[in-house]
Amino acid sequence: MCFVTPRQPLKNAIIALSLLALAAPLAANESEDEDGRHAAPATADQAAPRPEDPDGPPARRDEDRDDDGGEARESAANQDEAEPEPAMPPAPDPVAPLTLLDQSVPVGTFDTLYWTPDQSFRSIATPVPVLVAHGTKPGPHLCLTAAVHGDELNGIEMVRRLMYELEPDELAGTVVGVPIVNLDGFRNGSRYLSDRRDLNRYFPGRKSGSAASRVAYSLFENIVRHCGYLVDLHTGSQKRINQPQLRADLEDPRVVAFAKHFGGMTVLHSPPADGMLRAAAVDEGIVAVTMEAGGPNRLEEEAVDYGVQALETLLENLDMRKASRFWGAPQPVFYESEWIRAGQGGILLSEVELNEQVSKGQILGTVTDPISNTGSAIIAPYDGRVLGMAVNQVVHAGFAAYRIGEEKSAEEVEAKAEQAQEQGDSDGDGTNDDAAPADEPDRPDGDTE
Numbered sequence: 001m002c003f004v005t006p007r008q009p010l011k012n013a014i015i016a017l018s019l020l021a022l023a024a025p026l027a028a029n030e031s032e033d034e035d036g037r038h039a040a041p042a043t044a045d046q047a048a049p050r051p052e053d054p055d056g057p058p059a060r061r062d063e064d065r066d067d068d069g070g071e072a073r074e075s076a077a078n079q080d081e082a083e084p085e086p087a088m089p090p091a092p093d094p095v096a097p098l099t100l101l102d103q104s105v106p107v108g109t110f111d112t113l114y115w116t117p118d119q120s121f122r123s124i125a126t127p128v129p130v131l132v133a134h135g136t137k138p139g140p141h142l143c144l145t146a147a148v149h150g151d152e153l154n155g156i157e158m159v160r161r162l163m164y165e166l167e168p169d170e171l172a173g174t175v176v177g178v179p180i181v182n183l184d185g186f187r188n189g190s191r192y193l194s195d196r197r198d199l200n201r202y203f204p205g206r207k208s209g210s211a212a213s214r215v216a217y218s219l220f221e222n223i224v225r226h227c228g229y230l231v232d233l234h235t236g237s238q239k240r241i242n243q244p245q246l247r248a249d250l251e252d253p254r255v256v257a258f259a260k261h262f263g264g265m266t267v268l269h270s271p272p273a274d275g276m277l278r279a280a281a282v283d284e285g286i287v288a289v290t291m292e293a294g295g296p297n298r299l300e301e302e303a304v305d306y307g308v309q310a311l312e313t314l315l316e317n318l319d320m321r322k323a324s325r326f327w328g329a330p331q332p333v334f335y336e337s338e339w340i341r342a343g344q345g346g347i348l349l350s351e352v353e354l355n356e357q358v359s360k361g362q363i364l365g366t367v368t369d370p371i372s373n374t375g376s377a378i379i380a381p382y383d384g385r386v387l388g389m390a391v392n393q394v395v396h397a398g399f400a401a402y403r404i405g406e407e408k409s410a411e412e413v414e415a416k417a418e419q420a421q422e423q424g425d426s427d428g429d430g431t432n433d434d435a436a437p438a439d440e441p442d443r444p445d446g447d448t449e
């Protein structure tokens with residue numbers, strides 16, 4: 001199938017693709033996770049040869065690039081300063097055309113660009129559509145990525161809805177939306193790349209790395225580096241569903257401030273993990289969060305609508321445009337959370353629902369061995385809210401079944417972020433989770449973003 005440039009046909013194409021994916025075998029549906037990674041420069045001609053040992057360790061290229069979101073604005077501003085005394089009011093347009101993916105997007109326009117990851121034969125590679133709304137007024141560069149996991153459909157629809165309601169001539173700044181990052185996975189109804197790797201474990205990627213690492217590198221270099229802010233859209237993974245929520249490193253004050261722009265959305269503290277798009281972005285100074293909503297392999301109207309409303313609120317709070325609707329609960333609710341696991345294998349049947357408030361000691365669900373008829377209950381270890389959960393299914397002992405969040409006040413979160421920042425400055429280790437119930441990274445069973 002092919003994409004065409006005009007906006008309407010593209011929209012139709014995306015819908016058609018989504019429907020195709022839905023026609024694929026529907027596993028139960030739910031899980032959460034987000035991810036993202038960057039991939040290598042798609043275009044060989046733009047990458048200056050860099051001395052890299054193809055077999056050596058990942059090259060660190062932290063300092064060799066600037067975030068160029070600001071570059072165009074700066075040069076435009078300099079031009080303004082250099083202008084002679086204007087007899088008339090100065091032209092109110094300090095914004096320069098946007099250069100992205102070797103193309104130029106004029107001020108005040110909407111365009112569809114194409115990104116080609118360097119992962120396949122160039123002659124058969126399918127370009128990935130990239131939607132751009134480049135505003136007439138100066139403002140942030142906000143990027144939205146969806147379907148880094150090809151089976152996570154809700155984010156695709158969120159990007160479509162948001163991008164096509166933007167009015168570039170009314171917009172301050174630039175919004176870049178990549179509706180389907182992992183086009184191969186999307187076509188196959190799969191979370192993974194065609195080499196079975198999880199793209200969201202390979203960011204920022206390596207130019208000479210594995211196939212997944214190259215895709216990650218290309219996305220990161222060609223698109224993500226142009227962003228000032230990034231929202232990576234995901235759903236639960238592998239038979240788990242998520243209450244709409246942001247995953248954010250709440251030990252980073254910049255990320256905390258950004259997370260507060262999404263209106264009343266739940267914000268979950270989630271430390272950055274190696275290879276995740278949002279972690280790699282934050283490492284490079286791009287303020288990033290993951291948004292999780294619903295489960296994989298399906299389109300959920302309520303989750304999509306909730307996510308779009310949060311993104312609209314974000315645009316308003318970044319002063320990019322006026323919101324078209326208002327959020328009822330303007331303050332986010334912050335949570336620390338933990339996965340509660342099955343103590344034995346068997347058939348999991350839940351007794352709670354997503355977003356339900358539970359009390360310490362309450363039975364969340366039961367696991368029963370279908371042969372011996374022996375069972376056990378999974379108990380809530382503290383008061384909290386069900387932010388993510390497995391659907392009823394057969395599980396093994398240790399399966400992460402319920403994500404229970406414990407509410408934290410904004411003041412508590414901010415104080416902790418500052419403390420972590422200070423501690424990080426002194427010892428270089430951002431982990432100070434004295435009360436962390438488990439030391440292992442909270443990414444069991446592929447349920448992470």
Ligand SMILES: [Zn+2]
Nearest residue numbers: 033034149234
């Ligand atoms: Zn995901």
